[in-house]
Amino acid sequence: MTKTTGTSVEVRLPSRLGFEKVAMGTAASVAALMGFPPERIEDLKTAVAEACINAIEHGNQLNEKLSVGVILSASDHELEVKVVDNGAGIAKQPPAPDIDRKVHGEEDPRGMGMFLIQALVDEAEWVHDSSTNSYVRLVIRLDKENE
Amino acid sequence: MTKTTGTSVEVRLPSRLGFEKVAMGTAASVAALMGFPPERIEDLKTAVAEACINAIEHGNQLNEKLSVGVILSASDHELEVKVVDNGAGIAKQPPAPDIDRKVHGEEDPRGMGMFLIQALVDEAEWVHDSSTNSYVRLVIRLDKENE
Amino acid sequence: MQAETKTTTDRIAGANGASISVLRFTGDISSTSKDSVLGAWQTVGRNGPVLLDFSKVEYINSSGIALIIQMLMEADKTGQKVAIFGLTPHFQKVFTMVGIAKYAGLHKDEPTAAATL
Amino acid sequence: MQAETKTTTDRIAGANGASISVLRFTGDISSTSKDSVLGAWQTVGRNGPVLLDFSKVEYINSSGIALIIQMLMEADKTGQKVAIFGLTPHFQKVFTMVGIAKYAGLHKDEPTAAATL
Ligand SMILES: Nc1ncnc2c1ncn2[C@@H]1O[C@H](COP(=O)(O)OP(=O)(O)O)[C@@H](O)[C@H]1O
Ligand SMILES: Nc1ncnc2c1ncn2[C@@H]1O[C@H](COP(=O)(O)OP(=O)(O)O)[C@@H](O)[C@H]1O
Numbered sequence: 001m002t003k004t005t006g007t008s009v010e011v012r013l014p015s016r017l018g019f020e021k022v023a024m025g026t027a028a029s030v031a032a033l034m035g036f037p038p039e040r041i042e043d044l045k046t047a048v049a050e051a052c053i054n055a056i057e058h059g060n061q062l063n064e065k066l067s068v069g070v071i072l073s074a075s076d077h078e079l080e081v082k083v084v085d086n087g088a089g090i091a092k093q094p095p096a097p098d099i100d101r102k103v104h105g106e107e108d109p110r111g112m113g114m115f116l117i118q119a120l121v122d123e124a125e126w127v128h129d130s131s132t133n134s135y136v137r138l139v140i141r142l143d144k145e146n147e
Numbered sequence: 148m149t150k151t152t153g154t155s156v157e158v159r160l161p162s163r164l165g166f167e168k169v170a171m172g173t174a175a176s177v178a179a180l181m182g183f184p185p186e187r188i189e190d191l192k193t194a195v196a197e198a199c200i201n202a203i204e205h206g207n208q209l210n211e212k213l214s215v216g217v218i219l220s221a222s223d224h225e226l227e228v229k230v231v232d233n234g235a236g237i238a239k240q241p242p243a244p245d246i247d248r249k250v251h252g253e254e255d256p257r258g259m260g261m262f263l264i265q266a267l268v269d270e271a272e273w274v275h276d277s278s279t280n281s282y283v284r285l286v287i288r289l290d291k292e293n294e
Numbered sequence: 295m296q297a298e299t300k301t302t303t304d305r306i307a308g309a310n311g312a313s314i315s316v317l318r319f320t321g322d323i324s325s326t327s328k329d330s331v332l333g334a335w336q337t338v339g340r341n342g343p344v345l346l347d348f349s350k351v352e353y354i355n356s357s358g359i360a361l362i363i364q365m366l367m368e369a370d371k372t373g374q375k376v377a378i379f380g381l382t383p384h385f386q387k388v389f390t391m392v393g394i395a396k397y398a399g400l401h402k403d404e405p406t407a408a409a410t411l
Numbered sequence: 412m413q414a415e416t417k418t419t420t421d422r423i424a425g426a427n428g429a430s431i432s433v434l435r436f437t438g439d440i441s442s443t444s445k446d447s448v449l450g451a452w453q454t455v456g457r458n459g460p461v462l463l464d465f466s467k468v469e470y471i472n473s474s475g476i477a478l479i480i481q482m483l484m485e486a487d488k489t490g491q492k493v494a495i496f497g498l499t500p501h502f503q504k505v506f507t508m509v510g511i512a513k514y515a516g517l518h519k520d521e522p523t524a525a526a527t528l
Contacts, residue, residue, distance in 0.1 A: 002165025002443075007211075009169055012157040017325060018149025021353065022156055022176040029172030033165055042384035049355055064154075099393025102363050103370050109360040112392050116356060119391050149326075164442060168470065189501035196472055246510025249480050250487050256477040259509050263473060266508050 004034045004074040011070040013052065015060040015085075020052035023070045023083070030072045031079055036142065043120040044079070044140050050113040051083040051136045059085025059134055069135075077142050078122075084135040089128030090114075151181045151221040158217040160199065162207040162232075167199035170217045170230070177219045178226055183289065190267040191226070191287050197260040198230040198283045206232025206281055216282075224289050225269070231282040236275030237261075299327035301334035308343065309409050315339065316404075318347040323358030331361045340372050343411035347404065349380025359392060366397045379407035416444035418451035425460065426526050432456065433521075435464040440475030448478045457489050460528035464521065466497025476509060483514045496524035 011026050013019040024045040031041045052068055060066040069084035097115050101107035118124045123139035158173050160166040171192040178188045199215055207213040216231035244262050248254035265271045270286035304316040315338040323331065338344055346362070348354075369376045379401040381389060386400050394400075401407035421433040432455040440448065455461055463479070465471075486493045493515040498506060503517050511517075518524035 002163065002168075004165075007161040007163060007166070009161070009166070010157075010159040011173065014154040014156070016149065016154060018151075018180055019154070019156070020355070021149075021180055022173060025172040025176030025179075026158065026169060029169040033168060039384065042382075046355075046384070046388060049353075053355060053357070097392060099363070099396055102393075103367050103397055105367055109363040109367065110357065112356040112359055116388065116391065120388075167472070186501065189499075193472075193501070193505060196470075200472060200474070244509060246480075246513055249510075250484050250514055252484055256480040256484065257474065259473040259476055263505065263508065267505075 002033050004030070005076050006074070008071060008073040010072075012067045013056075013070065015056045015062055015064055015066050015068055017053065017056055017062070019068075020049040020056065023052045023068075024049050026070065027072060027081060030074065031140070034074050034079055034142065036079070036140065040140060044081070044138075047117045047120045047124070047138055048081055048083065050117050051081075051138065054113055054136070055083050055085035055087075059087030059089075061087070078139050079142075081138045082135045083138075084129075084133060086132055087134050089134035090126050093126075149180050151177070152223050153221070155218060155220040157219075159214045160203075160217065162203045162209055162211055162213050162215055164200065164203055164209070166215075167196040167203065170199045170215075171196050173217065174219060174228060177221065178287070181221055181226055181289065183226070183287065187287060191228070191285075194264045194267045194271070194285055195228055195230065197264050198228075198285065201260055201283070202230050202232035202234075206234030206236075208234070225286050226289075228285045229282045230285075231276075231280060233279055234281050236281035237273050240273075299323060299330040301330045303334055303337055306345075306404075306408060308411050312342065314343050314345055314408055314411055316345040316347055318350065320350040321352075323348075323351055323354040323361065325355075325357035327358055328361060331358075332364065335365050335368070341374065343375040343377070344369065345404065345407055345411070346376065346378045346398070347380050348378065348385070349403075351380070354385055354388070359389070359394070362389075362394060366394070370397065375411050377401060377407040377410050379404055416440060416447040418447045420451055420454055423462075423521075423525060425528050429459065431460050431462055431525055431528055433462040433464055435467065437467040438469075440465075440468055440471040440478065442472075442474035444475055445478060448475075449481065452482050452485070458491065460492040460494070461486065462521065462524055462528070463493065463495045463515070464497050465495065465502070466520075468497070471502055471505070476506070476511070479506075479511060483511070487514065492528050494518060494524040494527050496520055 027048045055068040066086045071082045073080045097112045102109050121138045122141045125137045128134045174195045175188050202215040213233045218229040220227045244259045268285045269288045272284045275281045298321045300320040302318045306314050308314045376398040378398045399410050415438045417437040419435045423431050425431045495515045496518040
């Protein structure tokens, strides 16, 4: 199969909702090339989609003049994905969603993206890079069995 | 559905065979977002794959320090894909493959990529851009019925 | 088009003969699905049980999950039972992670789901 | 792994009782498939008919098509009949475009293909 170690793929997307699906398609192809099993590729797709939606919506505030960068770096044992926007990053990690509070109207039904990202990948980190750049960094590992 | 008009998506791939599949995944996602039917997306995937293979192999001569660029631009009625490499481009259009000559050993069994690209998309054009850039430009149109 | 949400409503007979409303979704369940999903939800009666059919859905994101939670919120108010079927194994996992499984059973197919209502 | 080519060889009985060799491909058919595809081709006898099974193949590129033409080239020398089945509609179209259909029938499934040999 294709040697993928040491390679990196970059994508630039317009800041428009829906284009997260393009990042999903690209990420799925890179992960398939690296030999990730289908269930793990599904996890990655959802995590990448949520990271892109946040970059489009919160980071770039739907400003179509800005683009979202997705950088996929393959090494021997893992795939790292950075989703970069031009915003100021997150102030602080939101609390985990509480379904009881949501169903009883005590909490916004939204606010599950970051929770899902963390739940689906092996590592997730939010970084405020510079005054004009923030990114979320996701890692999925090849050796890790998917439960 | 997602408005795609006026948007452009860019991908950078390493010059390593196999990575054409990442471009296929990205192109398929953009075309799906634009509403192309599944058969037309298959045509595009094969054309984009062949264009990337040529860029990797002939344009960038498998030099992994160089990358292949894929620029997907959506307008109302069509999707344009440019596959850019750092080579000198094609000297001239090769003749269409002749299956009889191939099967009888009178012609290299290879040499079908450019033929397939032209056969599968609505427009195909090979451009030598500058001393350091060449690209092939493909167009598929939304209104065109796929036979 | 794949990206558009279509919701059709249907009625089937449950195990005990009572009528069950079915909302069948096609396409994506995302922020653009709000009118389609919640609009269809408003058309079903406020007392009988409801089935949500995801077997023709390929993409669901967190905004789409929020719409489902909004339906569960309304169902909870009126004490309506809701069951879900047709999710891929991946989205069954996701729905379980966010806690939806606590308020709506996740089932493989329509008969299994209908039998629980 | 999806990207690797596996080729298994098989023998089935044709309509007239004569034995047919079957090459079953899995994975991609591309430049990296050369050893797998042509290696398996060398192991089948040089006189009976041959079936090529693509039903487990997802990706074929022009280098992969060149390998298939190489098999047809050798088959043509010895007068061996070759038939193909299991291609998606897209690749049936592609194989027809490049002229392969002229040298090997393209069929939907194994029984239909075997019946032509
Ligand atoms: N890329 C980002 N840039 C700025 N803020 C962000 C970003 N991603 C997330 N956030 C902040 O974190 C909050 C929680 O995000 P999330 O869990 O994905 O839920 P939601 O997007 O539905 O609000 C967002 O409301 C936003 O304030
Ligand atoms: N991007 C490119 N840069 C330079 N030369 C190219 C490029 N694409 C195609 N060519 C030339 O055109 C020829 C025909 O290409 P193609 O039809 O794809 O068949 P093949 O790649 O199998 O030779 C190649 O052998 C090469 O010489």
